[in-house]
Amino acid sequence: MGVGDLQTFLESPSLEGGAVSVDLLKIARNVTQRQQPHNTNRKIRPIGNKLKLIIDAENCLDRLYGGYFSDWACGGQWNRMVQFLSLLTRAIERGNIELAVVFNGTIEQCRMNEWVAEQANIRQRVGMVLKHINTKATPPPKIWWAPPTCLRSALRMALRHLGVTVMCTMDDHHQEVIAYCREYGFHGLLADDAEYAAFDPPRYFSAENLKLTYKGSVETKEYMISELTKTLKVTQEQVCIMAALLGNFLLPESDLQDLYKKLGLTKGENSAESNIKKLAEYVGTLPSPSNMDALVVAVFGIPEDKRASKFRQSVQYYLNGTASGFLKYCTPPTKSKKDKNKAQPQAPVSNEKDAANNVNVKTDDHDLDTSGFASETTEQEQETLQNYKQATAHSVVTSFDGLDVNLLKNINSGKFISINEPYSAVYKLSFIDDSPLSSDSSRFNGISNGSVGSVKSIPGSSGQRVNLLVGNSSSNTSENSKNSPNSGSGSQKAQKQSVSNNAVTPSVSPDVLRTASLRHQKGLMAPTILHVLSTQEVRLPCLMEDEGNREFPPIHDIYGPLRKRVYAVLFNLHHLRYVHAKKKESGELPENVPQPDILVKEWIYSRSNPYQYAEEVKAEPLPWAVPTLQRLWFGPSVDDKRRRMRALLSCLNSDTPLILNTAYVPQHMLIMACVLRYIMSQDRPIMRRHELDAFLCHAFNPNLMNPQYLQELTLNVVTSRGVQLAALFMEGVEMALLANDACGAPLPWLMCCPWLYFDGKLFHYTLTRSAHAKNILEVCENYIERVVKVERMRKAILEGLDVKFAKVPLPPFAGEKSRESFKFN
Template identity: 20%
Template structure:
């Protein structure tokens, strides 16, 4: 059960999110903006006011992840069964009182916010280094003030909520806009999240998730109207205030000197000067007393030092305008335009053309549109409308649109992919098909441990084959596929540019099947083809029969383990024993039993191995989505095959040389399955010339790494992973150049593909 005011410092999306300084200002200077409310009572009032209408709260799920993650253990890779239980309690509480929840998840990182995303990832890297330093020094989990959400928490939360019967939606842009829009258009009870942008949007009430007491459903409502009264502003002024203070679109430094001038003028008539609080008051005072004097007479850029940031500033203000809303501070061209978020129509009628453009005058666009750079007087800027606008509406749009080349031209496939994306039924597929760009946040990886690779490298060949499936012509030739831009976090990557990653061909009889065949064909034999394609993405086609014979959910586990052990030659038999034993023992344990499990110590290598496996499960979700879902989504979920603490326990036992009987807790049927699963993985690895041996047969290498004895099984000297496909993880890193067609290079102005 989640308790009141569960404050967990960490890396949730709400950290440093929204308007700079506004959260602290409200807490210290305007505490009356925060009001204690009871969601049950508000729901009852809503029913009285709207008979027959179910009170609905729209939830910004990304803001809620660390509130939901209540298990005590977090560093070992995730207490997934405990987490699922906590989510179930959360959902059940609202259901009990007749309150409907709609969950929104971020579907992509908008280009205008990439810099903010990168800064957070680099900050997280420093925090992760501190976590591993602590584990190595103390052999235990750090305290909660170093909390880091387990890898894959967002994607698996989405599927967990769907399993619990909840409506989950994945955004087509930054989620906060769609959350605010949904709340306004559907007359929702409020928004549950932790982002000061919800004070700026003119939408339904904003409730704090961090202050929610689940037992009573008491929480804090941050009142937009009271904030306006305190600042002598109207709701339409708040977007202007947000951009002048700095937010995720307009960097804080852009108006630093302007804020200083406002503060100097404001403090000349105010006593008890408090810089942080008074900065907000000073800027609001300037808007109310200075800018309004000339409102309607002068363009905003004549009253503000916008300079080269004019288009960015207008984009920032417009980004807060919900469907049907306008701003008195910005203007549009004489002919009114309706904004549509990335509705895709062909750029030409040429059937061979793969160039398409989203019909979009979206203020999130990176390109400076004429309406933003030179607003005409007395005309309001176009406002973004609901992302679900019908395709036919886009035909009446004017040609002033954001031009963006999409990766595929098949509108039927794009429509299916978009629907699955919005409904939260796929992972990364729509992003690859439309923008050719994906990202992956931080993982608990030890940057100082050279013996274990980053998950970014381990699973890159899987992604490369998925790219050839998604972006190819269905003929099995990956050479003509476009490259994909990857923003993946790994040690030494400054994230200044994305990695340009080329697709890899798949080894499938008859060639790579088309997406139409995999996604839309209902012929009896298609299901088998989907499975074949999934295994081909992991390059495990030779082990199809063995893997298919494994029962669920261990089939998915064996697939990831086989791939992992073939790719990473520093994994040993003891590691395999620990992975299999914990998965088998997990089946007979409740969330309460897992919570009661106590560890003697925490091993840093096991921490990284746990994260590596969980990231493998997320890659399996991606491939399963791309192949038309041959495997049930539930079989890919970590709460069915992995528990962080349990893995640590089995890892430590295995390292000590405990027998299999001990690992499976003296359970005879479990022991039989242990040997069966071990045999499947070992035999599959042998087909790829990978012999999994005990750590006792390794010898220390002068480089500090561990390598197996015998030149026949040494896999790191060639510079390639198996089959010569892709580049070995030890040879990959920032700045690496491509020398073979299937290798990759970092994206930079000087980078060139070799022929």
């Protein structure tokens, strides 16, 4: 049971005409302005004859990744992903289609149980994947696919680079997606979610079935909601009632067992069809939602039933997403008055007065231009673009022209095609915006930030947004906490395990929160930044690691110190303690008052705490006088620029002279170098010598950006340790991107793209070679110039460290069947 049964029924063969195969390019050819009736409620009416579609990325991460690559578990094949996206965007542009891709950037407490269940499912699949690799040493089957670490960040950057509109939701993902779809005149929505079926979008297409074919068509299935209502003999309002009674995040199915028993609904894999029909027959006898009191009595017998309030909210939630109700959209119910008061200090409060006292600030912080990051200037972006072109000068991307048919292997199931065409043919960027950098559009619309010149400013950049108000981000993310695992005994545990008795609730400048909200909304910033600033809470997902046989600590634990430093930067911890010390010197505070701490709640999985409660961690300041966040983000001086970069390097244990010397570390490999240095700086050795060499050698391999070569490359063996090392590295990249955003983006985003320095398949191939090679020259295929680059970058990474490599295990006894031991002999 559950609202998902509605989508299952819609997709089932028993609903004749419920899912129809379509070609989006053919639909686009038939779209005209006349087909879009005037709607006075829309802020923007459709212009021209383009087919405008919005994609919920959370429903098709695997499709956007490029479908199923056999080596997806190896850490991510990012150049093949970019290759697929470039082909897809080219096809839709030629077909007169405009896309907007929306990622879930919310931290909806009311859906915490759903997130925990999703992580449990991922953990189960990860366990099966690693077991398969340990026993067979081959890539896992498609059915166990899980998103590679850092996939969402890589997708946002790739889509932004290719000129596709990218957005992140802020408060309620489903409601914001459907509201954006309706308000800005989109013709349809691509997703696979029963809640959208209840909303009845203009046209509802399947994201899961999205296919780019060899002939250049873009095919999928269209879900016909009209056939659903016709077959079940219900109205769209009654579909909303059905969605509420099936059970959801507001009214769980566990609260409706008596109703299910009364209606004869059963729980089972093949019971969805019969359950939906029985429920539709029952709902057909109920009063209209316009008479909610009568509806509650008809369902529960009495108006005072304890479930009545949840039921009302649930029905109204789905009604708000319909065409007639989306303008009435209101956020889910807030917490109790007690909880509201408790959460109040987290609301944005100006700290400009404190910031002005910062010893590092020569001018008042409130005099800064706060319309966007000071690091993003036209000159800097043009220089970055040239550096990007140089870094990708030898890269290869595909085209449908001159395609070798022998290389095409079932693209409909996600396999890749490969032919030669320089990146410049697809990645041709131009700067067409010469407007002053103080404007919102030039700062945030993705044009002056290095994106394709054809990118249009996302509607709402002038302040008009679809329920993405700054003030809501702090209050709405904590509602309905009683439905989340941190309620009840869990919250008591969290209180007992408080790590500080002198924690303070940090204030956040309105300028900072406004900028963070704008960048978050447009996919220009790690979503975690806004989560931390507005709620002091983060969620850490399950990763590709073996919990039963650890050769190194849990990956999230390894990057714990890095996150603590990022929290300190975001909340100006150094400045808080500086002011505190000054007050003690002046006698305003007693000498025995401890210095203030800042706590952030982390939802992190462990066997002792499987997402039952959030663990409080203390922010740790950097070992130097860090400027305030306003100065880091908005400071225009050369010193501000230098401090931004130093703050980033300090978070990554990489504040050393050689790391910024491009003769040792090319700019597009700085993220990689910092992540590897961070791993090497741990107290407990993690990597072996040949593993570090494998990372570096594969990054300098000219075939790194050749998808055709990577497609034809064959891995003789896939190892569990190699898979986990790749996950460790890519989580480090994710954390480095977070730190870069927190410090004001000192490193341009184009220089952070993972396809510039990592490919999981090539890494595993190089790892196998390095484990058995006599020397590094052999790993570099006897190219001495590559060896020189590797040696210089390794020197920069290890500069000043007391280097300790993990020990290589002893060779197995003769006859012992141990692929893993043999691999790392």
